[in-house]
Amino acid sequence: MSPQMIDRLWQAFLDTLVMVGVSAGIAVLAGIPLALFLVTSEPGGIFPAPKANRVVGTIVNGFRAVPFIVLLVALIPFTRLVTGTTIGVWAAIVPLSVSATPFFARIAEVSLREVDAGLIEAAQSIGCRRRHILLHVLLPEALPGILGGFTITVVSMIGASAMAGAVGAGGLGDVAIRYGYQRFDTTVMAAVIAVLIALVCLVQFTGDLAVRRLRAR
Amino acid sequence: MAGLAFDSLRAPARWIARDQPSVAAAPAVAEATETRTAGTVRFEAVSKTYLSAAGPVQALDRVDLDVPAGAIFGIIGRSGAGKSSLLRTVNRLEDPTSGRVLVDGEPIESLDTDGLVALRRRVGMIFQHFNLLSAKTVRGNVALPLKAAGLPKQEIAARVDEALRLVGLEGKADTYPSRLSGGQKQRVGIARALVSRPEILLCDEATSALDPETTLTILNLLRDINRRLGITIILITHEMSVIREICSDVVVLETGRVVETGPVWRVFGAPEHPTTRALLEPLSRGLPADLASRLQPHPTPGTATVLAITFAGQAAPDLSALAAAAGAPVRLLQAGIERIQGHAVGRMLVAVDAAGPDAEDRLRGLGGTIERIGYVAADD
Numbered sequence: 001m002s003p004q005m006i007d008r009l010w011q012a013f014l015d016t017l018v019m020v021g022v023s024a025g026i027a028v029l030a031g032i033p034l035a036l037f038l039v040t041s042e043p044g045g046i047f048p049a050p051k052a053n054r055v056v057g058t059i060v061n062g063f064r065a066v067p068f069i070v071l072l073v074a075l076i077p078f079t080r081l082v083t084g085t086t087i088g089v090w091a092a093i094v095p096l097s098v099s100a101t102p103f104f105a106r107i108a109e110v111s112l113r114e115v116d117a118g119l120i121e122a123a124q125s126i127g128c129r130r131r132h133i134l135l136h137v138l139l140p141e142a143l144p145g146i147l148g149g150f151t152i153t154v155v156s157m158i159g160a161s162a163m164a165g166a167v168g169a170g171g172l173g174d175v176a177i178r179y180g181y182q183r184f185d186t187t188v189m190a191a192v193i194a195v196l197i198a199l200v201c202l203v204q205f206t207g208d209l210a211v212r213r214l215r216a217r
Numbered sequence: 218m219a220g221l222a223f224d225s226l227r228a229p230a231r232w233i234a235r236d237q238p239s240v241a242a243a244p245a246v247a248e249a250t251e252t253r254t255a256g257t258v259r260f261e262a263v264s265k266t267y268l269s270a271a272g273p274v275q276a277l278d279r280v281d282l283d284v285p286a287g288a289i290f291g292i293i294g295r296s297g298a299g300k301s302s303l304l305r306t307v308n309r310l311e312d313p314t315s316g317r318v319l320v321d322g323e324p325i326e327s328l329d330t331d332g333l334v335a336l337r338r339r340v341g342m343i344f345q346h347f348n349l350l351s352a353k354t355v356r357g358n359v360a361l362p363l364k365a366a367g368l369p370k371q372e373i374a375a376r377v378d379e380a381l382r383l384v385g386l387e388g389k390a391d392t393y394p395s396r397l398s399g400g401q402k403q404r405v406g407i408a409r410a411l412v413s414r415p416e417i418l419l420c421d422e423a424t425s426a427l428d429p430e431t432t433l434t435i436l437n438l439l440r441d442i443n444r445r446l447g448i449t450i451i452l453i454t455h456e457m458s459v460i461r462e463i464c465s466d467v468v469v470l471e472t473g474r475v476v477e478t479g480p481v482w483r484v485f486g487a488p489e490h491p492t493t494r495a496l497l498e499p500l501s502r503g504l505p506a507d508l509a510s511r512l513q514p515h516p517t518p519g520t521a522t523v524l525a526i527t528f529a530g531q532a533a534p535d536l537s538a539l540a541a542a543a544g545a546p547v548r549l550l551q552a553g554i555e556r557i558q559g560h561a562v563g564r565m566l567v568a569v570d571a572a573g574p575d576a577e578d579r580l581r582g583l584g585g586t587i588e589r590i591g592y593v594a595a596d597d
Contacts, residue, residue, distance in 0.1 A: 122348035125308055125419075126362035126409060127337040129330070136361055140352035217351065217393040 001187055008175060009188070013195060015089050015170040019161045023096035024154050027104045031153075032146070034060070034101065035108035036134060046120065046130045060102040068099050068160045072167060079167075092169035096157060104153040111145025112138055144214040151207025155200050162196075172196055255286035255449040256339065256416035258307055262316035265302050265473070276302040278473040279316065284451055284466075289443050291460040291481070292453040293496060294470035300453035303470065304419050307451065308340040309333060320417070338366060341410030341448075345422035347402040349394040355381070355405050356390040362413045380408040384438060400431035407438065411446075418442070420452035424459060436462045457500050461485060461557060469493045482560035486529030501564070502553045504590065508566075512591035520592040521568040523550065524580065530560040531584040542579040545570045570595050 001009075037056060041049040066074065072095045076086050079094040115138055123137045139146075162173020172192050180189030265277040276299045284290045292300045305311040306318050309325060317324050325336055349358050359380055363373040381387055384404040394402055403423060410418055420439065424432040440463045443450050454460065460467050460481060468478040469492055476490040488494045504512075513520065528534060534554065540547050547567050554563035569576060581587050 116348070118344060118346060118348040119350060121310055122342070122344060122409075123361070125310060125337055125340075125342040126365065127334045127413065128361065128365045129334060132361075132365045136353075136364070137350060141350060143352060214352075217395065 001191065005179070005185075005188060008179075009172075009191060009195070012170055012172045012175040012192075016158065016161050016172045016199075018089055019092050019096060019164060019169060019171055020154060020157045022093050023100055023157055023161075024150070026093075026097040027100035027153060027157075028150065030097070030101045031104035032108055032139075034105035035112055035146075036138065038105065038109045039112040039138070040130075040134070046133055060105060063098065063102040064106065066099075068095070069163050071095050071099050072163060076167075087168035089164075089169050089171075091167050092161065092164035092171075095167075096160060096164065099160060100153055100157050103156070104149060107149030107152060108142070108146045111142040111149060114145060115141045144211050147207060147214065148211045151204060151211075154203050154207070158196065158200055158203070254416055255447045256321050257286045257319075257449065258282075258284040258417065258451065259319040259322070260303070260306070260316070261319065263303065263306060263313045263318060264315045265299070265306070265311065266314045276473050277306075277313065280470075280473070280475055282468060282475065282478070284449060286449055287443070287447055288466055289440065289450045289452070289464045291464035291467040292451065292470060293455065293457065293460055293467060294453075294492070295455065295496070297472075298470040299473040300455075300470055301421060302473075304421055304451060304453050307417070307419055308337050308342060310342075338362065338413040339415050340417045340419060341413065341415035342419040342421065343403065343406040343410050343423045345425050347394070347399075347406045347426075349402055349405055349409075351394055354391050354393055355386060355397070355408075358394065358405055359408045359412050362409060366413070376412055377408075380412040383411065383442070384408045398431075399427050400434060403427065403431075403435050404438070407435075407442070411442065411448075415448060417449045417451065420450060422454060423452060425454065425456070432459070433462070439463060455496075457485075457496050461500065461555075465558065469496065480558065482530050482557040482562055485557055486560065486562040502551060504566075505551060508550060508593065511593050513593065514591055516592045519595050521548070521570045521595040522576075523566060523568050523590040523593055524577070525564055525566050525588045525590050526580065526583075526585040527564045527588070528554060528561045528585045530562060533561040534565065534585065535583065538583055539567075539580065542583060543567075543569045543576050544579070545576065566590070568593060568595075 034056070037047075038053065038060070039045060040047040041053040041056075043050045063071070072092075075095045075098060078098075079091050080086050082094050083090045085091050119137050119141060120133055123133050128136065161169075161171050162176070164171055165174025165177055172195060176189055176192040179185045180192060260280050260282040263277055263280045264275070267274045267276055278299075280299075280303060292303060294300050302311055306313050307320065309328070312326065317326050319325070320336065320340065325333075328336055350361070353361070356377055359377045360373050363376060368376075377390070378387070381390055384407050386401060386404050386408065389397065389401065389405075394405060397405065406423075418439075423439075424435050427435060436459065439450055439452070442448055443463075452459070452464070464481050466479065467481050467484050469476050469484070469490060471490070471492045477484055477488065477493045484493060485497065488497055508523070512523065516522070526534070533556075547569050550566040550568055552563070552565035554561055554565060556562070577587050577589065
C-alpha cells in the first residue's frame with residue numbers, strides 16, 4: 001500500500017470512530033429514557049400510561065422495521081434540517097443515531113424488565129418515591145444487561161456505518177467499496193476487513209470485561 | 218381504646234420529627250436504646266378481590282383484627298389463605314377492595330403520596346427473598362431509606378452503622394449482598410427496615426427461605442428488636458414452629474377468613490378449628506407406631522389402660538398427684554409438654570395398670586383433658 005492509501009485508511013478509521021462514537025452517545029442519551037418510559041408506562045408500572053406506551057412502542061417498531069440503507073435516504077430532509085448538510089460524517093450521524101436509538105432502547109428495555117418486581121416493592125416499602133426507584137433500583141440493577149446491550153448496539157453500528165459512504169460520509173466501509181471493490185485493490189479490502197475485525201473485537205472485549213466486573217459484585 | 222386515641226393524637230408529630238435531620242450525629246446511638254412508641258394496627262372488615270382470568274378471586278373476606286402495640290402478632294394459614302394480601306394492606310403495597318386499615322388509629326386509605334411515603338417510613342418490611350439491591354453494598358442498601366428521605370450524609374452514616382450494629386453485621390458494610398449467606402442477607406433486610414426507626418415491622422415469610430438453625434437466630438433477633446426497641450411485629454408464616462417460637466398472639470386464616478385468633482398458648486393448647494389442628498399437626502407427636510400396633514380396643518385380663526392427658530394452659534402437671542389419683546402403677550409412655558408464654562401446653566401418654574372409670578375421674582380433677590386411647594398388655 002502506498003503512503004497515501006495508508007493515510008486514507010487512517011482518515012477513514014477516524015471517520016468511522018467519530019460516526020459510531022457520537023451516534024452511540026446519542027443512542028444512550030435518548031435510548032435509556034425511551035427504555036425507561038416503555039417499561040414504567042405499562043399498565044401496572046410505576047408511571048402507568050398505557051395509551052402513550054402503545055403509541056411510543058409503535059413508533060419504535062416503525063423505525064426498527066426500516067432497513068438502515070433506506071432510512072439513510074428517507075431521512076435526508078430531516079438530516080438537512082438538523083446539520084445543514086446531507087453529506088459528510090455529521091450527515092451520517094443523524095440517521096445512524098435515529099436507527100440505533102430504538103434498537104438500543106429495545107435491548108435496554110429487556111434488561112429493565114428483568115429487574116425483580118420484589119426489589120421495586122421493597123423500595124416502595126421503605127418509602128422510596130418513583131424517581132428514587134428509577135435512580136436507585138431500576139437503572140443500577142439493570143446496568144450489566146444495559147451495558148451488554150450497548151456493546152451489541154455499537155458493534156451493529158460499526159456495520160451500519162459502512163453504508164454511510166452512500167451519503168459521502170467516508171469511513172472504512174466507503175474505502176473498502178471505492179478502492180477495494182471498484183478498483184480491484186485486494187490489499188485495501190483485506191486491510192479494511194482486518195481493521196474492522198480488530199475494532200469489533202476490541203469493542204466486544206471491553207464491553208464483556210465491563211459487564212463481568214459489574215456482575216462479579 | 219384510650220391508648221388508640223392517644224396514639225392518633227401523637228402520631229402526626231412523630232412523622233414530621235422523623236423526617237427532620239437531627240442536629241448532630243452523636244445522639245443517634247443514645248436513641249437506639251431508647252424505647253420507641255410501638256404502633257397499633259386495626260383491620261376493619263378488610264376484603265380483597267382479585268380479578269383473574271378464571272374470574273374474581275376473594276383473597277380476603279371481611280377480616281376484623283386488632284394488633285395491639287408491642288405485640289408479636291403471627292398470621293398463619295396455608296398457601297393462598299390471604300396472609301400476604303392482609304400483611305401488604307398495612308403499608309399499602311396492596312389496597313383493600315373494601316373495608317379499611319388503621320395504623321395508630323388513623324385510616325390510611327386516603328393518604329396522598331407524601332402521606333404514604335411518611336407511613337412507609339413508620340412501617341418497615343422484610344421479605345422472604347430479602348429483596349436486596351445487588352448493585353449496592355450492604356451500606357448502600359441500608360442507607361437507601363434515609364437517602365430517599367433526604368437526610369444529611371453524616372447522619373445517614375451514623376444511623377446505618379447503628380442499624381448494622383443492631384443486627385450484628387458491623388464488619389460487612391462494604392460487602393455486596395451476593396457474598397452474604399441467607400441469614401446475613403435477612404439481617405441486612407432487617408437493618409434496612411429498622412434504619413428509619415419504624416414502630417411497626419412487617420415480616421413476609423421472613424424465615425421461609427432459611428435453614429432451621431438460621432431461622433432460630435433470625436427469630437431471636439426479631440424478638441430482641443421487639444423487646445428492646447418496642448416495635449410491634451406482624452409476621453406471616455406457614456410454619457407453626459415460628460409462631461410458637463416468638464409470637465404473643467396468632468390469627469389463623471383460611472380462604473381469606475379469620476377462623477381462629479387469640480394468645481398463642483391458648484390457640485396451641487386448645488385449637489378449635491380444623492385448619493388450626495391441621496397446621497399444628499407437624500408439631501404434635503402422634504401415637505408411637507409400636508404402641509399403636511399393640512393397642513387393643515377392649516380390656517382383657519392383665520392389660521393397662523392407655524390414657525392421653527392433654528394440658529392446655531393449666532399449671533404444669535404434678536406427677537406425684539397424678540400417681541396418687543391413678544391409685545395404681547403409672548408408666549409414662551410419651552410426653553410433650555411445653556411452656557408457651559408461661560403456660561403448660563401439650564400431651565402426655567400414660568399407661569395405668571387396672572384403671573377404672575373412677576381413676577379417670579380423679580385424674581380429670583388434676584386439670585387436663587383425659588382421653589382413653591385403648592389397652593395394652595401391662596408388662597409392655
